[in-house]
Amino acid sequence: MSATWNRSTSPPRLDLSVRVPASTSNLGPGFDLLGLCLDLFATVTAEVRDDGLGRVETDGSAGWLENVLIESARAGLELGAAPDLSMRLGLSNEIPVARGLGSSGAAVAAGLLLGATAAGTRSQAELERSALVDAAVELEGHPDNAVAALFGGCRLSLRTATGWRVVHQTVHPSxxxxxxxxxxxxxxxxxxxxxxxxxxxxxxxxxxxxxxxxxxxxxxxxxxxxxxxxxxxxxxxxxxxxxxxxxxxxxxxxxxxxxxxxxxxxxxxxxxxxxxxxxxxxxxxxxxxxxxxxxxxxxxxxALVEDAPRVEVVRSRDGSAW
Ligand SMILES: Nc1ncnc2c1ncn2[C@@H]1O[C@H](COP(=O)(O)OP(=O)(O)OP(=O)(O)O)[C@@H](O)[C@H]1O
Ligand SMILES: N[C@@H](CCO)C(=O)O
The missing domain is CATH 3.30.70.890 (GHMP kinase, C-terminal domain)
Incomplete structure (x- = not known):
């Protein structure tokens, strides 16, 4: 994350984007355990404003995923100790919604990553992806889709005495x-x-x-x-x-x-x-x-998607530079 924000007369603005995969979960006996990322994607954009208002909303494009996206972005901002940032979220989605392909898990991962990245950009302290896991499970209600969407690949989520343990599962290319x-x-x-x-x-x-x-x-x-x-x-x-x-x-x-x-x-x-x-x-x-x-x-x-989603800084601007 290279962008930094400078306060100026108009609120500094940061535009972020993240592309998060669908996931198939369970695969039969892996109930609430296994999530495997597949190459249908939800792309979520965020206009972030350092205006002190803490308003998180969508531009109307999120459909059934609106609430989950807003709640997750808020949770990401809170985890990054920046609940006063405002975000306007947009969704372009090729994951069929409410069809068991992890659209809400993808929205949870996207919201958390965008919120945490926005917060980290201001504080210069990036949150570890693993710090988002508890929030992802709480928001989604079960770990498999949201955890897979956060990390990419095929993932097993195990609740241990000290928190969630996420294990990578190899999938043979055949x-x-x-x-x-x-x-x-x-x-x-x-x-x-x-x-x-x-x-x-x-x-x-x-x-x-x-x-x-x-x-x-x-x-x-x-x-x-x-x-x-x-x-x-x-x-x-x-x-x-x-x-x-x-x-x-x-x-x-x-x-x-x-x-x-x-x-x-x-x-x-x-x-x-x-x-x-x-x-x-x-x-x-x-x-x-x-x-x-x-x-x-x-x-x-x-196809299996192994790569973890990456938040891109589309542009960073403060009042004077733009
Ligand atoms: N009939 C509906 N009307 C409005 N919203 C809905 C409806 N059905 C589902 N939703 C919302 O759509 C989002 C996605 O639905 P859901 O979590 O059931 O499926 P999914 O994430 O696509 O699939 P899965 O979790 O089974 O992989 C959720 O936020 C849910 O509340
Ligand atoms: N493991 C969850 C996935 C939801 O898609 C379930 O089977 O209910």
Whole structure:
């Protein structure tokens, strides 16, 4: 971060921008644990003013993500001890919202990074990304999407006695991801509300076995491990009935050569995991089957995004310089 602010007669202004990835979470047994960044992006801009008013708003472009973006930017400013800065946020978003692709997690990460960067630019003290994790989890309610969006790559979020520990999970380059989502949204809150209080002992006992296989399979590209690992008993059985054609589409993807197929996050997007060169075909298979049962929102192959989002200083200006 090179820009610094000088007070002058008109409030100094800083324009920031950050591009944050979508994420698929859970991948079956990694419920509220695993988030994997994919190449659909939300770009958030911020006009920051050092006017002492502490007003955070959007320019009207954020739609359903407006509140989460404002709250996260505020939290970033507060963490950076600069709650008196004002921010005007704008969103350009290619992540389908309320489809289990981490749009709110991306908004949380973007807001926190922009707020913390604005604060740090004034104080010259940059906040560590890891200092934002607790706030991200609190804002989002679960760690997987927001943490992945903050750090990039595939991430496991573990709550320890001393706070959240974020672990990088290697994903073998032979593995590809195919997505398809219905036109109808499915809010995470609704998909969490259908989960049971308790599950049978056999289901609880099998899920960690599946998770161990999934993580080893992601690391090595071992097809048998991935196939064994992309199975869940804790959330998928209750959520699939909420999405017309989901069970049929997952079965079709498996029959077409996917190693496995499951819900992306809490749905309504479906994700098939297969050979990287077959991902476009698998996306078509998922999409065709969803379309047979209702209106299709979209279908595409998606690539893992390893890079952490970086806040860019678009321009820095005080009254005299501009
Ligand atoms: N029907 C709705 N009307 C208004 N806002 C909504 C509606 N459904 C969801 N939202 C808001 O849209 C944002 C994104 O929704 P949500 O968190 O459910 O999905 P997501 O982040 O896209 O997917 P996921 O977290 O499952 O990966 C949230 O801030 C949520 O409050
Ligand atoms: N782990 C969260 C992700 C929300 O997309 C859930 O499954 O509810």
């Amino acid at each position: 593995i590809g991801f195919a997505l398809a989502w219905p036109e109808a949204p499915l809010a995470t809150a609704r998909a969490r509300a259908v989960l049971p209080e308790q599950v049978p002992f056999a289901a609880a006992a099998d899920n960690p076995r599946r998770l161990a296989a999934l993580l080893a399979g992601l690391c090595t590209g071992d097809v048998q491990l991935l196939t064994h690992g992309l199975v869940d008993h804790l959330h998928e059985p209750w959520r699939l009935p909420l999405i017309a054609g989901a069970a049929e589409a997952l079965a079709a993807a498996r029959a077409a050569g996917a190693f496995g197929a499951t819900l992306s996050g809490s749905g309504s997007t479906l994700v098939a995991v297969g050979p990287v060169d077959r991902a476009p075909h698998l996306a078509r298979v998922l999409g065709d089957e969803l379309a047979r049962h209702g209106a299709l929102g979209g279908a595409r192959a998606a």
